[in-house]
Amino acid sequence: MAKADPATVEFETRAKNLLKAELKRKGVTYAQLAEKLSAIGVTENERNLNNKISRGGFTAAFLLQCLEAVGVTDLRI
Secondary structure, X not given: OOOOOHHHHHHHHXXXXXXXXXXXXXXXXXXXXHHHXXXXXXXXXXXXXXXXXXXXXXXXXXXXXHHHHOOOOOOOX
């Protein structure tokens, strides 16, 4: 799928919003997320997280790493 494909853009936006909502629900900032990711062996800094999440074009693996790092066990899509 091309980056400009409307379906791709829609799902990237949904992934970004889903991750942001879970971070907000858990009360986790990007700085705290960076610390939590580090604890599971993922190296990211606050600025990189902000950019990556704002773009929304991250991998499914990154999404799962973030969700696990903040303790999300149930997810409603």
